[in-house]
Amino acid sequence: MSPRNISAIASRELAFFFNSPIAYIAITVFLAVSGVYLFVLYDFFGGNQATIRPLLEQIPLFFILYIPAITMRLVSEEKRAGTIELLSTWPVTDTEIVLGKFFGAVGFIKVTLLMSLVFPLIVSSLGTLDLGMVLGGYIGLLLLGGAYAAMGLLTSTWTKNQIVAFILAVLLCAFFYAIDGMVASFWEGGRDAFAFLSFRAHFANIARGVLDSRDIIFYLSVMVVALALSVQSLQARNWK
Amino acid sequence: MSTRTKLQGSGLAALVMGATIALVVFVNTISGAFFGRLDLTESNLNTLSDASKAAVSDLSELEVTLYMSPDLPETVRDEMGRERVMRDVSQKFVDRLNEYRSYSDGNMTIHRVTEDVVERARDAKLRVFSGDEATAKGGRLEFKEYVLGATFHYKSAMEVLPLALYPEHYEFEITKIMARLKDKVAKSILMKDVLTVGETLAEAVATCADAYKAAEPTDDAPTNPFGLLSKEASQARLTALTTNGEAIGGACGPLGDALKAAKELEGKHPAMDHLTRVVDVYVQTRGQIAQVLTGPEEERTRAIQGVDQLAAISAEVVNAHDTLVDSPGRRSIGFICAGKAFCPFPDPQPLIPKELEGVIGQKNPFATQIVGQLGRMSERMNMILSNIERNLFKKKGFNIKRVDINQEIPDDVEAMVLFGAKADLTDWQLYQIDQFVMGGGSLVVFLNGWDVALMNLSPKGDARVTALGKNSSNIGGLLASWGVKPTGKLVAEPTSNDEVTVMALIRQGAMTWQTQRQFPYPILPVLKDMDGSSPLVRAVSSITLPYTTSLELSSEAGVTVTPLISTSADAVAVDMTDFPLEPTEQATKVNALNADGVQVVAAVATGTFKSHFTGKEAPKAPEKETPPGQEKKEEDSSTDASPERLEQGEGRVLVIGSNLGLEDLSPGSIMPDFDLGQLTGGSFEVVDQFRGWAANLQNWEVRLGQIQHTLPDNIQFLFNVLDWSIQQEALVEIRSKQYQRRPLEQLDEDSQSLITLAAIVGAPLLFVLFGLLRLGARRKRRRGLAALAGSRGKV
Incomplete structure (x- = not known):
């Protein structure tokens, strides 16, 4: 496995996003939605607290639609256009292709989160922000985003159709986000047991500023x- | 590709996936056992403090019973009517308890109640709450009930966390409970005989009450439409009572001996005395029932009423016994209700005795109306005070009590608070305070040096009055002898000050209306210079002390005096009653005065204090008032058990230059010249006086309204002070941690809209612009390259 190959594929993916209007439209919509949530729906000034925690707790929900929209084309588009076979002719392994595409998507998430720093900047100009909590929140969002991206990539390998990949990814992300709540709706005793698999339960810890090795390992495990x-799934095409 | 290759491929894939998943499960299992946590928040908000860890490790066998409704609602309304989202609250509660358990060295167990949760929680005295979900039953709505709380059992002691709705308070509440359990068990050993006798007494009453219950007829008694028992039903109960007389007598037999044993302990503990008195009433009522039963036939039905009374008294016995069981180690804070100090308790005596109300009307017809108005005023004052007592102190877990400083100070009072006295105390009262401090007690004094009447109502109730007066209280002399001398000067900060809210008249053309406006007010100094080493103010970034007096500190032998809160170097300290109160005039005046430098406005003195009365004769105690109708008892000098006079002792004194804006609301302050004789005598002057009293009450509220915005921060400081006073500094630390307000800069609505617009539209727009420029530049470059390629092709 060559890091150079992975890096080259990741750069190619990232460049694709930013050389087309996709990235700008997506990030602009994300920023606008986040801004509306924090300043209008949450009533930031009414709360009179210098905190962005309500937004940090909401972003995982926005990500359920946002990240699958980014990852849906990663492999399915290559499959549809037949360029995946072209890729196979290059001296790269399937693992390098998957990792490269994954890191490309994660790079895109990083840019999104970087742009969203405008909110903590605005809030810190109006009061004293707990920077530790913000840092924890952003680390959590990156881990959660990585897990979503890995799932999105997985569904993208399953089909040639981007829309199908998107819908499957949204369902998968939503399922793992709220699995504890869903189970609890018909079996209360299962809430605690399924909380371990819940993205929300693990993110709640990080969002309040606690970095717990268990949460980090959980997200990394999901990605792996x-x-x-x-x-x-990608290698399966060689079995035919 | 062959089927074999396909099978080989899928087999290999399954193997790889199996190995990956096994590895992931293994790593996660191991990480569950060996994990690390890093709290990134600035004040380690999510990490148990050392005090909490110590509290749980102090208890060797702690059992926690968790009551948690499985289907908590999405939202509930709190006491203030605000909606609170309940999502994850129960999880957070369990997480917090688990965190304690992880520091208990295996000594803490958590057991969750899973069946009949609400009912069992109710029995355990948890607070049941309801959400919005309701069902219609019998023509009325029945709201669904929930619980979330826990009981903590340690040895023979038990404490209840009745409602755990606020995750930000969990650590404070749980640690407080644990500290209380430890104290309770330790002190219970010292009170063992009292508790044993109390238990025997309560058990005797319970057995007796059960016997009466068993003697009730089993079938449903017919009642008349008013819910009263019919004649037949009464007769049936009476017959049952007579028939079971022997059984009842047998069951209630031990009551006499138990009461006798309890009476022998009289004076040993107030809660035990109360229990004894209630049981005494129970026994007397039993005696009356027995007497009625042997009396004339027509009076025998009165025995039924007696039995009902017994049931009510036995419920009171249960309460009294609970109070006794709960009393060991309870640390009380006594509020000194003297010297026109703020005293957060309703007046125990009615302003006008009921029996006199009618008489007053006969002599003076005007007075009838005034009596009604006075009654309403008195009710309002009592309502405000009881709200403060209940919501500000008791609900927050402070065991506060009124201290009559003329009498002996109860043993359980560990700290005393004198809140803004504006009149002199008697020598005996000062002596009592002095001896309390010498005996190791904590004394907290909030001074009240200045009477600031800004736009108050005149006694006639119409015109506005603005006047500054100086209060005088001799408590300063006592404090000065311990190294903290109030200067009596009013402190003003020219720049670092808060705003005062004033009712203002706005005129526009022919229209005039009243509105509230805020003005910067130098005598509401915002103080930022705090003693960072003191838990009292460590987490407080600033505090506003209304109308504060400065303090002069001196070093007395054996006493360490430390400034707690100080002003900036720009502050001025004035001692003039013609100092302007009108906000703009005051600001101009303060700016024109020379700065007096840093002024200390709160200080702590600890160490070995010398008595203020050293070398002086101890003042005489006032004579005890004899209740009307009772003969004055001859004092027996041979049994005089007055405590030994102390010349020095290790106490703690905290002095704050301001009363935080809380003025006295007792009838003595609001109706200073109230004279019942004048009312009964038919004087008409009382009508004018009444207007003045009504204005005084309204001014009390006006004054509080003017500085109301400073109260939330000041109340947190007050809580810190109270916890400090009863030596619970650890709790102060935890409270400071949970209470970290991060208020936003005050902005007008236009600025808020501008920021909202900038965040929602500005930031995305800038990003779009950047994208357009970048894409445009890229397109241009590509066109250039294409053109270059085209020209080369031509060549």
């Missing part, structure tokens, strides 16, 4: 499993 499945 989803990426390993993606590699296997």
Whole structure:
């Protein structure tokens, strides 16, 4: 596995986003929605507290639609256009392709989060922000975004149709986000047991500024499993 | 590709995936056992403080019973009517308890109640609450009930966390409970005999009450439309009572001995005395029932009423016993209700005795109306005070009590608070305070040096009055002998000050209306210079002390005096009653005065204090008032058990130059010249006086309204002070941690709209612009390259 190959594919993916209007439209919509939530729906000035925690707790929900929209084309588009076979002729392995595309998507998430720093900047100009909590929140969002991206990539390897990949990714992300709540709606005793699989439960810890090794390992595990499945799914074309 | 290759491929994939998943499960299992946490918040908001860790490790066998409704509602309304989102609240509560458990070295167990949660929680005295979900039953709505709380059991002691709706308070509440359990068990050992006798007494009453219950007829008694028992039903109960007389007598037999044993302990503990008195009433009522039953036939039905009374008294016995069981180690804070100090308790005596109300009307017809108005005024004052007592102190877990400083100070009072006295105390009262401090007690004094009447109502109730007066209280002399001398000067900050809210008249053309306006007010200094080493103010970034007096500190032998809060170097300290109160005039005046430098406005004195009365004769105690109708008892000098006079002792004194804006609301202050004789005598002067009293009450509210915005921060400081006073500094630390307000800069609505617009439209627009420029530049470059390629092709 060559890091250079992975890096080259990741750069290619990232460049694709930013050389077309996709990135600008997506990030602009994300910023506008986040701004409306924080300053209008949440009534930031009414709360009179220098905090962006309500926004940090809401972003995982926005990400359920946002990240699958980014990842849906990663492999399915290559499959549809037949360029995946072209990629196979290059001296790169399937694992490198998957990792490259994954890091490309994560790079895009990083740019999105970087742009959203405008909110903590505005808030810190109006009061004393707990920077530790903001830092924790952003680390959590990056981990959660990575897990969503890995799942999005996985669904993208399953189909040639981007829309299908998008819908499957949204369902998968939403399922793992709220699995504890869903289980609890018909079996209360299962809430605690399924909280371990819930993205929300793990994110809640990080959003309040606590970095727990268990939460980090959980998100990394989700990424590893989803990426390993993606590699296997991609390799499946060789079995035909 | 062959089927074999396909099978090989999928087999290999399954193997790889199996291995990956196994590895992931293994790593996650291991990480669950060996984990690390890093709290990134500035004040380690999410980490248990050392005090909490110590509290849980102090308890060797702690059992926590968790009551948690499985289907908590999405939102509930809190006491203030605000909606609180309940999402994850129960999870946070469990997480917090688990965190404590992880520091208990295996000594804490958590057991969750899963069946009949609400009912069992109610039995355990948890607070049941309801959400918005309701069902219609029998023509009325029945709201669904929920619980979220826990009981904590340690050895023989139990404490209840009745409602755990606020995750930000969990650590404070749980640690407080744990500290209380430890104290309770330790002190219970010292009170063992009292508790044993109390338990025997309560058990005897319970057995007796059960016997009466068992003697009730089993079938449903017919009642008349008013819910009263019919004659037949009364007769049936009476017959049952007579028939079971022997059984009742047997069951209630031990009551006499138990009461006798309890009476022997009289004076040992107030809660035990109360229990004894209630049981005494129970026994007397039993005696009356027995007497009625042997009396004439027509009076025998009165025994039924007696039995009902017994049931009510036995419920009171349960309460009294609970209070006794809960009393060991309870630290009380006594408020000194003297010297026109703020005293957060309703007046125990009615202003006008009921029996006199009718008489007054006969002599003076005008007075009838005034009596009614006075009654309403008195009710309002009592309502305000009881709200303050309940919501500000008792609900926050402070065990406060009124202290009559003329009498002996109860043993359980560990700290005393004198809140803004504006009149002299008697020598005996000062002596009592002095001896309390010498005996190791904590004394907290909030001074009240100045009477600021800004736009108050005149006694006639119409015109506006603005006047500055100086209060005088001799408490300063006592404090000065311990190194903290109030200067009596009013402190003003020219720049670092808060705003005062004033009712203003706005005139526009022919229209005039009243509105509230805020003005910067130098005598509401915002103080930022705090003693960072003191838990009292460590987490407080600033505090506003209304109309504060400065303090002069001196070093007395054996006493360490430390400034707690100080002003900036720009502050001025004035001692003139013609100092302007009108906001703009005051600002001009303060700017024209020379700065007096840093002024100390709060200070702590600790160490070995010398008595203020050293070398002086101890003042004489006032004579005890004899209740009307009772003969004055001869004092027996041979049994005089007055405590030994202390010449020095290790106490703690905290002095704050301001009363935080809380003025006395007792009848003595609001109706200073109230004279019942004048009312009964038919004088018409009382009508004018009444207007003045009504204005005084309204001015009390006006004054509080003028500085109301400073109260939330000041109240947190007050809580810190109270916890400090009863030596619970650890709780102060935790409260400081949970209470970290991060208020926004005050902006007008236009600025808020501008920022909102900038965030929603500005930032995305800038990003779009950047994208357009970048894409445009890229397109231009590509066109250039294409053109270059085209020209080369031509060549």
